Amino acid sequence: MSQNWDLFRFFLAVARAGSIAGAAGRLAESPATVGRKLRELETALSATLFDRSISGVRLTSCGSRILARAEQMEHQAQLIGEAVCGSDGQLAGTVTVAAPSGLGQILLAPQLRELHNLHPELRVMLLLSTSKVNLLNREADIAVRIGAPKQERLVGRKLGEVGFGIYASDLYLDALGDFETAADLEGHNIIAASGDLAQTVQNQEFAAVSAACNVALTTDSIFAQLEAVKSGLGIAPFPAYLGQSHPDLVELLPGHLQASADLWLLMHPDTCGMARIQAVQEFVTRICKTALAGGGAATCL
The missing domain is CATH 3.40.190.290 (D-Maltodextrin-Binding Protein; domain 2)
Known part of the structure; x- marks a missing residue:
């Protein structure tokens, strides 16, 4: 798939919060938007990334395998933003x-x-x-x-x-x-x-x-x-x-x-x-x- 950082951003938020509602609060998005983005990523990867339950979500084995790679993507995105923000000395x-x-x-x-x-x-x-x-x-x-x-x-x-x-x-x-x-x-x-x-x-x-x-x-x-x-x-x-x-x-x-x-x-x-x-x-x-x-x-x- 074409790597879409925005979708992985939602994936990381859900993984860290342990729930869609918790991720929504951290991202300042609605739970519906977080759930939709997560489904888009799972569809694009043809994989289930989380096991859902009433108490929250838990990474599947596939989700666990890509977690570190998603964090690398996050770090690179931060470095890109840093380079742009610092380009004019501000x-x-x-x-x-x-x-x-x-x-x-x-x-x-x-x-x-x-x-x-x-x-x-x-x-x-x-x-x-x-x-x-x-x-x-x-x-x-x-x-x-x-x-x-x-x-x-x-x-x-x-x-x-x-x-x-x-x-x-x-x-x-x-x-x-x-x-x-x-x-x-x-x-x-x-x-x-x-x-x-x-x-x-x-x-x-x-x-x-x-x-x-x-x-x-x-x-x-x-x-x-x-x-x-x-x-x-x-x-x-x-x-x-x-x-x-x-x-x-x-x-x-x-x-x-x-x-x-x-x-x-x-x-x-x-x-x-x-x-x-x-x-x-x-x-x-x-x-x-x-x-x-x-x-x-x-x-x-």
């Missing part, structure tokens, strides 16, 4: 950056205007979640992660070290005495974590020291935690860069949370050298290092 195109929700909203989003002013044709797609994207599956171009990387094939650099603290609002503390030891937390309201948020470094350590506290709210969103603490509902742990960014919050028992975590910037080895990705990673690196160096509970390495 940086253009989309770079997807995945980051923890608190870090992305507090540190990155407010600074992106500067990057846009430098490179107006460069578009950043910012993915904020407690869930980790798979860079090897090209779910993002750049990932900023708290914690050491586990995929050895990725290209990465350590940006610094994130510290954590226990925070309450002035509103909550107005009628209370000083906190001198962890025992002083007993009987106080806390904003507990659930889901992926409960697995974060700060919430795991906080859970161990707050067993005698009253759970006023449980949530899987760090921003729901934050707003509840700001309203005076209770106490919760946050990364230092988040807690220190709100002047109405007070750190209780400074230094009591001993855990810290490395902050890493990671990229796919096949795309890390592209000019637009280099420009964005350099920008993100500078923002994060500056923030960590300026925060009292974090040390830039």
